[in-house]
Amino acid sequence: MIELNDVAYSYGNGTLLGDVTLHLAPGSFHFLTGPSGAGKSTLLKLCYMELLPTSGQLSIFGRDVKSMSRDDVARTRRRIGVVHQDCQFLDHLPLTENLAMPLAVTGRDAAPEDQNLKELMAWVGLSSRADALPPQLSGGERQRAALARAVIMDPEIVLADEPTGNVDWEMSLRLLQLLVELNRMGKTILVATHDLNLIRAAKTQVSARVLRIAGGTLSLAGAEL
């Protein structure tokens, strides 16, 4: 689904990532961990083509990103759902309208009474918050809303950057459960997280590979996980 071969990335002030090789197979579940500032978000941005490699090869759904036109990139991105670290919403629009926004962009039905939208709200446990404005949501509600928005286009891949940041343990487990359910539906999942307890909890439920990024390189995490 996503293949990085000897990918390096630099923001211009020295190499942040060097020779990173990563293959995300269809239906796989990966965690990406490592110290703050190691480059987890950067690697996710490469997987979403928000950034392009400084060198090396990045292929998504079998196509080298270098050969993609702007339209190809837009089409490819629709097949990837992203939960951003800061999960921003349009504060003046109710939650349902925020979640329906990706549908509206592609000209699909975005009405609040849309059945898929209703089911999605129920799936993340936010049916009763449909009319709430984003600033009225709790941290856990925002994170669940961000996950719902990421999957509204029924993507094949879900990339989540610290999806359990700023929520308590109970809510972390609930969010993990949603990610596990998505994986059981066949979606390929990549989650960047600091939370080793979350990874341990996940490993009792799914066969997840844990990668650690440090010093610019990617390796399989140790036996402590």
Ligand SMILES: Nc1ncnc2c1ncn2[C@@H]1O[C@H](COP(=O)(O)OP(=O)(O)OP(=O)(O)O)[C@@H](O)[C@H]1O
């Ligand atoms: N747009 C940018 N321009 C320059 N440097 C950047 C930019 N974005 C990130 N960096 C730097 O790149 C490094 C890696 O950042 P990144 O956000 O990928 O790390 P991370 O592992 O996700 O960190 P955290 O766990 O704290 O979220 C950091 O030193 C950061 O300051």
